[in-house]
Amino acid sequence: MIGFIKKDLAMIKSNFKLLGFLVIIYIVMILLGYMDISFILPFMSVMIIISTFSYDNYNKWDAYSISLPNGRKNNVKSKYITTILMLLLVSIIIVILSFIISYINTQTINYEQTLISTLGTIFGTLLVLTFMYPIIYKFGVEKARILIFIIVFGLAIIIGLISKYIDLSNILKSLSFLENYLVIILIITSIIMVYISYKISEKIFMNKEF
Amino acid sequence: MDNILEIKNLCKKYDNFELKNISFKLPKGMIMGLIGENGAGKTTTIKAILNIITSYSGDIKIFGLSNKNETIKEDIGIVLDDMFFPEIITPKDINNSMKNIYKNWDSKIFNDYLKKFSLPNKQIKTFSKGMRKKLEIATSLSHHPKLLILDEPTSGLDPIARDEVTNILQKFIENENCSILLSSHNTTDLEHIADYITFINNGEVILSKTTNELLDKYGIVKCTEKEFKDINTKDYIKYKKTKYGYEILVENKKDFKEKYNIKIIDKVTLDELMILMIKGVK
Incomplete structure (x- = not known):
């Protein structure tokens, strides 16, 4: 499996320059006092990982990988671990x-707030990826893009309709006691989500034909 | 275990194509050439052998074990038509990955092939088609495989590179425990290196014989219309009408010569054999 991860990392490596560039923009934006754009890094990492699926697809790596030892299992496992x-x-x-930024700006940093906002961003990114991967493995990256757009759009309409008739703020208030356990809840939910998504993707890929 | 690869009654159905009872055996120390038209079923057969397709019926054994057994893949080297590592990585990345994929991966052999083929350490997307093929061949040979399964390994290669690859394959087979299954449209190369020829047409094996038997026994009779009319249909496989008369494919040119008084009976080439078997009339 390590060999497969190395191959995925080698693909990502070529995008590291882009990531470095974004880090610089991120620092400059914060220092100049613009909005916090920390979401952009996880967002770009998603784009970079999804692009590895596109290249895999283009060069028919998935079919080739099956002919390598334990190819079907390692192909899926390595993608999740690389992610x-x-x-x-x-x-x-x-x-x-x-x-670094708080040091330069001589602000006192709120450690807890930083940790929670980072976790929240990563959680959101994981939510999208764990949802996308089984769809990509089933339909290929091109069709998956369209499908995911339709699903997200559909969900937005459904939530919009629900919130029109039901007062969601009451539900959210009743859940506020969970706030104290937010970090643990996010971590446990992430692990469960990734595990379920991985198992579905593995099952799809184990039976996939090329 | 005398056969490195054994396929029995392999069947696979698609909407518009079907593999029908494909069976053949590849003994140790031998090279088998798979020939046939585009879309005849050669790649589908190879995909079934490697488990790239799974929903087929029939029995495939490699090194005496089921092809579903993952351990056998350690000993198989592969070149697949248009399927390989993603093009944004380099030969060095392939070496790094393969070190952890194959237990027996040999970086020295791989790097020697890179030098031999003059392949630079650049992203694969900058390579020409021939360079990519050479990289695929180098990758297939660098973990001491016992069986090579090569789908169109010489397509896109110039005659010099083809000759180089042919020599490498012949050297590989010097180890009598190794075998090669090779699909190719370069039938002249196959005539020189293959010990067996398996001809697949329309999803069926229509011929699987030793190359010597095919090239020595089979023949092409060239005759006039008058001579053709005197020939019993049982005595030939297929015929084709040409500008100057008839070309007839016969299974045993010696027997034919004894029975009929026709002077021109040529040795058959694999190309002619394919054309007459597919386009010829009975």
């Missing part, structure tokens, strides 16, 4: 940058 590694890297970058 987690990438998001970990981005989280570390965000946390380090927050410290």
Whole structure:
């Protein structure tokens, strides 16, 4: 499996320059007092990872990988592990940058707030990815893009309609006692989400034909 | 285990194409050439062998074990038509990955092939078609495989590179425990290196024989219309009308010569054999 991860990392490597460029823009924006754009790093990491699916697809790597030892299992496993590694890297970058910026700006940093906002961003990114991966494995990256757009659009309409007839703020208020456990809830939910998504993707890919 | 690869009654149905009872055996130390038209079923057969397609019926054994057994893949080298590593990575990245994919990956052999083929350490997308093929071949040979499965390994290569690859394959087979299954449209190369020829047409094996038997026994009779009319249909496989008369494919040119008084009986080439078997009339 390590070999497969190395291959995915090698693909991502070519986009590291872009990530570095974004980090600089991020620092400049914060220093100049513009809005916090920390979401852009996880967002870009998603784009970079999705682009590896496109290249895999274009060069028919998935079919080739099956003919390698334990190819079907390792293909899927490595994609999930690479994603987690990438998001970990981005989280570390965000946390380090927050410290550096607060040092330069001589502000006292709210450690808890930084941790929660980073976790929240990573959680959101993971939510999108765990949702996307099984669809990509089933339909291929091109069709998946359209499908995901339709699903997200559909969900937005449904939530919009629900909130029109039901007062969601009451539900949210009743859930406010969970706030104290937010970090643990986010971590546990992420692990469960990734596990379920991985199992679905694996099942799809184990039976996929090319 | 005398056969490295054994396929029995392989069937696979698609909406507009079907593999019908494909069966053949590849003994140790031998090269088998798979020939046939585009879309005849060669790549589908190879995909079934490698489990890239799974919903087929029939039995495929490699090294005496089921092809579903993942351990056998350690000993198989592959070149697949248009399927490889993503083009944004480099040969060095392939080496780094393969080190952890194959237990027996040999970086020295791989780097030697890169040098031999003059392949630079640049992204694959900058390579020409021939360079990509060479990289695929180098990758297939660098983990001490015992079976090579090569789908169109010489397509896109110039005659010099083709000759180089042919020599490498012949050297590979010097180890009598190794075998090669090779699909190719370069039938002249196959005539020189293949020990067996398996001809697939329209999803069926229509011929699987040793190359010597095919090239020595089979023949092409060239005759006039008058001579053709005297030939019993049982004595030939297929015929084709040409500008100057008739070309007839016969299974045993010696027997034919003894029975009929026709002077021109040529040796058959694989190209002619394919054309007459597919386009010829019975």
